[in-house]
Amino acid sequence: MDILIISFSNSDYDRAAQGVAGAGRNLATVLGGRLRAVVIGPGNAAMNSRLAAVADEVIVADQAELAEYQPEIFLQALTSICRDAAPAAVLFGNDTYSQELAPRLAHRLSGSAAGDGIELAVDNGAIRVRRSVYGGKAVATIELKRSPAVLWLRARAFEPAPEKDSATAAITRPAVDLSMRAPTQIIERKSEGAGEARLEDARVIISGGRGLGGPEPFADLQDVAGLIGAQLAASRAACDSGWCPPSWQVGQTGKKVAPGLYIAVAIRGASQHMAGISDARVIAAINIDADAPIFKHCRFGIVEDYKNVIPLLKEKLAALQR
Amino acid sequence: MNIIVCLKQILDPEVPARDFRIDAEKKEAVRGTANLVTNIFCENALETALQLREKTGGRITALVFAPESGEDALRKALAMKADEAVLVINDGHPHPDPLAVAHVLAAAISKIGVFDLVMVGRESGDWGVGQTGGLLAEELGVPCISFVDNLENGTDGLIVTRQTDNGWEKARSTTPLVVTITNNEYNVPRIPKTRDIMMSARQPITRLTLDEIGVDAASIRAGGNYYEIVDISIPVKEVTCEFVTGDSLDERVDQFAKRIIEVTQAL
Numbered sequence A: 001m002d003i004l005i006i007s008f009s010n011s012d013y014d015r016a017a018q019g020v021a022g023a024g025r026n027l028a029t030v031l032g033g034r035l036r037a038v039v040i041g042p043g044n045a046a047m048n049s050r051l052a053a054v055a056d057e058v059i060v061a062d063q064a065e066l067a068e069y070q071p072e073i074f075l076q077a078l079t080s081i082c083r084d085a086a087p088a089a090v091l092f093g094n095d096t097y098s099q100e101l102a103p104r105l106a107h108r109l110s111g112s113a114a115g116d117g118i119e120l121a122v123d124n125g126a127i128r129v130r131r132s133v134y135g136g137k138a139v140a141t142i143e144l145k146r147s148p149a150v151l152w153l154r155a156r157a158f159e160p161a162p163e164k165d166s167a168t169a170a171i172t173r174p175a176v177d178l179s180m181r182a183p184t185q186i187i188e189r190k191s192e193g194a195g196e197a198r199l200e201d202a203r204v205i206i207s208g209g210r211g212l213g214g215p216e217p218f219a220d221l222q223d224v225a226g227l228i229g230a231q232l233a234a235s236r237a238a239c240d241s242g243w244c245p246p247s248w249q250v251g252q253t254g255k256k257v258a259p260g261l262y263i264a265v266a267i268r269g270a271s272q273h274m275a276g277i278s279d280a281r282v283i284a285a286i287n288i289d290a291d292a293p294i295f296k297h298c299r300f301g302i303v304e305d306y307k308n309v310i311p312l313l314k315e316k317l318a319a320l321q322r
Numbered sequence B: 001m002n003i004i005v006c007l008k009q010i011l012d013p014e015v016p017a018r019d020f021r022i023d024a025e026k027k028e029a030v031r032g033t034a035n036l037v038t039n040i041f042c043e044n045a046l047e048t049a050l051q052l053r054e055k056t057g058g059r060i061t062a063l064v065f066a067p068e069s070g071e072d073a074l075r076k077a078l079a080m081k082a083d084e085a086v087l088v089i090n091d092g093h094p095h096p097d098p099l100a101v102a103h104v105l106a107a108a109i110s111k112i113g114v115f116d117l118v119m120v121g122r123e124s125g126d127w128g129v130g131q132t133g134g135l136l137a138e139e140l141g142v143p144c145i146s147f148v149d150n151l152e153n154g155t156d157g158l159i160v161t162r163q164t165d166n167g168w169e170k171a172r173s174t175t176p177l178v179v180t181i182t183n184n185e186y187n188v189p190r191i192p193k194t195r196d197i198m199m200s201a202r203q204p205i206t207r208l209t210l211d212e213i214g215v216d217a218a219s220i221r222a223g224g225n226y227y228e229i230v231d232i233s234i235p236v237k238e239v240t241c242e243f244v245t246g247d248s249l250d251e252r253v254d255q256f257a258k259r260i261i262e263v264t265q266a267l
């Protein structure tokens, strides 16, 4: 049985898309089917050809009605494509659009969905997915009872798909009837920090929590970030306080990041926060409380009021970088 | 505007990791001395609904599918000033799968009657499923917008703002509509007044059984047939933290800075 992977053409064949393709290739091999890639949205020839190098077929859905993301129309298009393809599994990344559409698509295909998967397996023909539960305190294995399995994956948890040795895949363009009147219409969109590297791709992250006590200290963290090429992030508590935009939130219900170094400043280390940084290579923390749970995850740390640390840290880093 | 807010009662997610245990047999967390609380995103949803009602008028019905304990979640919703409370009694599997839940909620909503808006949380703090809103929309046959953090009444329909990976989108929508609510600085749930808490204790709660709402009660009681938890475990992952040492703060920060440079240069 075939595996479908879904990519939105408004992004690139980035690490997330590569991970989804890798997971799809493994599953296709186990099930003895083809890996078929669906690219949906406005035409993106670069993405089509990158996928053609790793998949067995590329299905491009770029007709005029799909020029920009509209949930009801995209859902209609994917439903139609998936019905025709009758796959064993449909795999998405864990971006906003994927999470929004996957459960509804599963419902329309009479399949089952499960999300934020970090491992896939096949047991007696049934697809199983591992994901963290209870705010990151436990990990569960879930068996999907209906087919297709519609899954969204924590894409960076999967190795990228290898390029094929053989010829690149055929690109097909199915005609989908999208002449529906959508009851909802996205009328405005705004990206903050457009042009900046995405948090998910950051090599170094400095993240601030409620212990900062206000928005101003984020400016000091920005100075430190500038010295070591880091990006800024935050805990839910800091975002809910309005000290920084919601898109900075890292955790179970925020960004899932995988930097080489994550520096947590005045963040307690609640399991829901840690769920977003389980793929970080090194975690370091500045916290006034030696018993803060964050230190259970840290390679190194300093127990001290951040107010005393940050000005000195700026000096030291500047001197060391010279 | 008739608004239905679906609330899920969960094991307190603030239980520290060191006190967290699982029952491998039952494949769920051990409750121990932990409280049951209303899922935070459901409270964000109720708060968003209350603010919308302040602007547009209307009625808010709080809907919970849970065992009898679910009454607590409804009392709290009433104390926050929801107008009505409905409890669908779960006398079966403690964690029915998300399609079973959506099926029950849809049947209960049909029983409640007309609605313009159904609001659910983006995900629950226990199993973190994140599917009920989408599945419920399909069960009801209405559109859905996810990760919403603000709603306003526009000239022709609702204007809905939702968060995306790097910003936001605004949508115009007809009603009825299902939205899943995420947190922002404006929908932090209000603390109910003592007087309202006392009043909520005397307000009526409508109780419905699975047999009364016209679902396949046997299948729901068995947990549904969408997916099944086959295994649950606690990952062991402990790193030893090296606390920087030194006689003065200057020395300690110096060491801290050196470690940072060491790691970043090796990347």
Ligand SMILES: Cc1cc2nc3c(=O)[nH]c(=O)nc-3n(C[C@H](O)[C@H](O)[C@H](O)COP(=O)(O)OP(=O)(O)OC[C@H]3O[C@@H](n4cnc5c(N)ncnc54)[C@H](O)[C@@H]3O)c2cc1C
Binding pocket: A135, A208, A209, A210, A211, A212, A234, A235, A236, A237, A238, A249, A250, A251, A252, A253, A254, A255, A265, A266, A267, A268, A269, A270, A271, A272, A273, A276, A286, A287, A288, A289, A292, A304, A305, A306, A307, B013, B040, B041, B123, B124, B125, B126
């Ligand atoms: C369903 C659900 C989903 C959630 N999703 C997320 C998520 O995606 N991301 C997330 O972050 N949270 C999430 N949470 C919330 C999470 O449980 C915590 O409440 C939150 O992470 C706490 O943020 P914090 O550590 O910044 O604040 P606090 O818990 O208040 O901790 C503040 C820390 O700062 C330290 N501190 C105080 N003053 C100073 C000082 N002067 N100098 C140095 N240190 C100081 C304190 O010792 C403390 O450790 C979620 C919760 C639920 C229930």
Ligand SMILES: Nc1ncnc2c1ncn2[C@@H]1O[C@H](COP(=O)(O)O)[C@@H](O)[C@H]1O
Binding pocket: B006, B007, B008, B009, B039, B041, B042, B063, B064, B065, B066, B098, B101, B105, B119, B120, B121, B122, B123, B124, B127, B128, B129, B130, B131, B132, B133
């Ligand atoms: N048993 C339930 N009763 C009422 N609402 C629920 C129930 N389960 C889930 N929900 C709603 O669906 C949202 C998302 O839950 P989930 O899909 O389980 O992550 C919750 O925030 C609730 O609003």
